[in-house]
Amino acid sequence: MKKLIRHVYDTNLPNSWASKLRKKRFSLFTSILDSLPSSIKILDVGGTVSFWENLGFFNEQIKDVEITLLNLKFTQTSSTHPKIKEVIGNATNMVNFQSNEFDIVFSNSVIEHVGDYDMQNQMATEIRRVGKRYFVQTPNLFFPIEPHFVFPLFQFMPINFRVWLLTNFALGWYDKVADKQQAKSIATSIKLLRRRQFLNMFPEAQLYEEKFFGLTKSFIVYGEFS
Structure with a gap:
């Protein structure tokens, strides 16, 4: 059982299902970037420098990309990457940013950490305000193994x-x-979400469900505004 759980969740194992799933998720994200202009501003809500570096994002030389990381506090080692900057702020009240300031807002397994449903809805509202597009992932409440x-x-x-x-x-x-x-x-x-709750926060979104043995492990919503 422990080996199975590690295989499901340990992204440090290059051949684990978790690593393969992350790569597939990121492939979906980069396919969205392919449709955007050459210069792209990304806001990563709750992200880290290592997340992007470990995925080899900048090695791909996808496009001219600038990434802003928004967190409640800085990591111990601030970013020295020329394409990444870190900003202190709150995901539920992004007063740091103007409406439509970013081409796309990215968030990976963060919205379940910000508080109750009202706070989660505030985060979703802010994502939809500051971004022209978004790509947000969260675990499924009803997946049998709690991911945290x-x-x-x-x-x-x-x-x-x-x-x-x-x-x-x-x-x-x-x-x-x-x-x-x-x-x-x-x-x-940690407040995990049902499918319907998540979609209610992003009513115009397309939904992608990540599966494990036919069960939905997590949800991704992605969309854009006209």
Whole structure:
């Protein structure tokens, strides 16, 4: 079971299903870029420099591209890449940016972290405001393995049991948590979305569903405005 879970989620394994899925997802994204003018401004909400470098994005020499990373705080090592700049800001209130400032807004597994449904909807509204197009991915609530804690059906378990698991075991990307209140905060901070909820936030979007053994692991919405 552990080998299967690692194969599903570990993007550090070059032949893992997760790595192949990420490459396929990125191929869909670059196909959208191909239809855009030669000079492209991308906003990555919640992204990192290493994400783009590990994908070899700049090695591809796709087009003249400038990427802005928006995060609540800077990473330990700020970007030195000439095509990437980092900006401190909030995904639910992008006061840093003007309407239609970016050719496309990209966000990968971030919207489930910003708060409740109202906060998620605010993030979606801001994405649609500052970008002429968007490409947003999020995990599926009903996929049987919760992607952050990498534990079967974790998202549907009673909160007290989730807290017990977190205070007794290292789960997924989280070390064992000593404090119960902190464990509760971690367990409730991630709000996975249903398909319909996600589409309601992006009503004009096209939907792509990433599959694993016939089950939808995550959703991607992408679209543009006339």
